[in-house]
Amino acid sequence: MNTKPLPRSARLTRTSLSERAATKLRKLILRNVLVPGSSVTEREVSEQLGISRTPAREAIRTLVGEGLIVVSETGRLSIANPDFDAIIDLVQVLRALEALGCELAAENASDAELTSIKQSHNRMCEAVADSSDFKYFDANIAFHRSIVAASHNPALVQTHKLIDDQLYQARFRCSRQQGRREIAIEEHDRITKALLARDKAQARQAMTLHLTTTIHNLRAIEEEDSQSAE
DSSP states (O other): OOOOOOOHHHHHHHHHHHHHHHHHHHHHHHTTSSOTTOEEOHHHHHHHHTOOHHHHHHHHHHHHHTTSEEEOTTOOEEEOOOOHHHHHHHHHHHHHHHHHHHHHHHHHOOHHHHHHHHHHHHHHHHHTTOSOHHHHHHHHHHHHHHHHHTTTOHHHHHHHHHHHGGGHHHHHHHHTOHHHHHHHHHHHHHHHHHHHTTOHHHHHHHHHHHHHHHHHHHHHHHHHHHHHHO
C-alpha cells in the first residue's frame, strides 16, 4: 500500500469544495431562496449547487451545526424556522455572553487582537451603504466573534458559538435594514473605543446596550412583517 502523503493542494480540494458549498447554501437560506420549513435533501443540494453528493452532505452537516438546517426525529432535513419568542430568548442569552466577552477582552486581549476588532469595525463602516448584504453581515459577525475570542475564555467561546450559530437568520434580518445600520455602527464604535481604552465597565455596558437595541429591532421587524401580512 502506498502511504506517500498527497500534495497539500490535493488534500484540501474536497474540504475547500464543501466549504464553498456551505457558503452558497447559507446564502440561499439567508436570502429566503430556500424557504423556512421547506425540506432539504442531499440530491437537491447536489443538483442545485452543481456538486457531488459528498461535498453536498458535508455542507449540509455544517449548516446543521449552525442551526440553519434542522433534523427531525425521523431524520428529515428542513430549513430552520425558529419561533420568534425562542429567538428573543437566545438573543437575551447572547447579550449576557457578549457583555462578559467584552469585559474579559478589555482585560485579556492582545494589541493585535484589538487591532483585528478595530479592522472588523472599519469593514462594517465601509459596507454600510454597499448593496451587498453579505459584506456588512460578514464584518458584523467577525466583529462580535473576534471580541469573544479575545476574551481568552474557551468555555465562553464554545458557549457563545452554540448560541450565535442559531441566530444567523435573525442577525441577517437585522443587518439588511439599511436605516438601522447607522445606529449599529455608532454602537460598535462605542464598543471599539472602550476596548481600545481597556475600559472593562464601559465595554460591557456598550455591548449590553447594543444587543438590547438588537432585541428592539427584531421586535420591530416582526411587527412590520405581521402588519404587511394582514
